[in-house]
Amino acid sequence: MTKKPFTPPCGTGCAATQMELFAEPTVPPAPPTVFDWDAHDFVVVGDSGGKDSGALVHEVCTQADKAGQLHKVHVLHCDLGRTTRGHLVEWPGALEVARAHAKQYGVPFAVRRSKRWPSLWYRILNHGNWPGHFARYCTSDTKTVTGRDHADEIGGGMRLGRPYRAGYAMGMRAEESRARAKKPVTERHRMSGAGTLRVVTTWLPIHGLTTEEVWQIHQENGIAHHEAYDRGMRRLSCRACPLAHTDDLVRSAQLNPGIFDEYAEAEANMGHPFKKNITLKRIIELARS
Numbered sequence: 001m002t003k004k005p006f007t008p009p010c011g012t013g014c015a016a017t018q019m020e021l022f023a024e025p026t027v028p029p030a031p032p033t034v035f036d037w038d039a040h041d042f043v044v045v046g047d048s049g050g051k052d053s054g055a056l057v058h059e060v061c062t063q064a065d066k067a068g069q070l071h072k073v074h075v076l077h078c079d080l081g082r083t084t085r086g087h088l089v090e091w092p093g094a095l096e097v098a099r100a101h102a103k104q105y106g107v108p109f110a111v112r113r114s115k116r117w118p119s120l121w122y123r124i125l126n127h128g129n130w131p132g133h134f135a136r137y138c139t140s141d142t143k144t145v146t147g148r149d150h151a152d153e154i155g156g157g158m159r160l161g162r163p164y165r166a167g168y169a170m171g172m173r174a175e176e177s178r179a180r181a182k183k184p185v186t187e188r189h190r191m192s193g194a195g196t197l198r199v200v201t202t203w204l205p206i207h208g209l210t211t212e213e214v215w216q217i218h219q220e221n222g223i224a225h226h227e228a229y230d231r232g233m234r235r236l237s238c239r240a241c242p243l244a245h246t247d248d249l250v251r252s253a254q255l256n257p258g259i260f261d262e263y264a265e266a267e268a269n270m271g272h273p274f275k276k277n278i279t280l281k282r283i284i285e286l287a288r289s
């Protein structure tokens, strides 16, 4: 089996990766596109445990059920591992929320981790600088590759005797940024062309939903959400993400002092600020003031 990858962007619903977080999008969402279930052997749904993932799993499973194709749906959570001191990089409980999403709809759930890096933390230390808008090695190396490997795992297990055809569903929404608003709802991935042994369609089933609609889907369908939202977080991602809004980082630092202290020590050792415009040291000061 070739390891020539398909590389969906941040394949498991990385909620804080928007290029223009909180910017007013000027591009309307792409028109809804009907996903062609018959043309795909299975669909992997990336679930980070965040609110968009809950709505995503609902939307995919509802459409699949109507089409008689629920057996094709697989939910994947990418485990980002722990820091040197044993802190979870993700919010504790995110994995369990993702598992609850899959269980509610009766579809298989898998947790996978990068085969190369023990955790995102070690990947960052190896890189020697923090991820950023133009250095998204965090998602590509710990989520995207992991999602690809899982699709290969499912496709290989089906013993089709031909390259598999997979859908890869992600929770990106147009409302999040101008860049995301421009994305088509379905797109043949660029690595699916001649010479590759797989055909992958990226699919954004909740591209047109607003934040309010996402929460409405949760309420109407009794979908589990992470308690961090009830404690003032607007987004669920890595507990300390350089691409997150500073307000969310300050709130996260209040709720997660241990991991922020460890990250701040790494910041001092690296000699690079966590975000371009603010250091972790300052974020922690704001959190404690």
Ligand code: SF4
Pocket: 014, 015, 016, 017, 131, 138, 139, 237, 238, 240, 241, 242, 243, 244
């Ligand atoms: S640091 Fe974590 S949440 Fe932030 S972009 Fe990277 S993988 Fe996503």
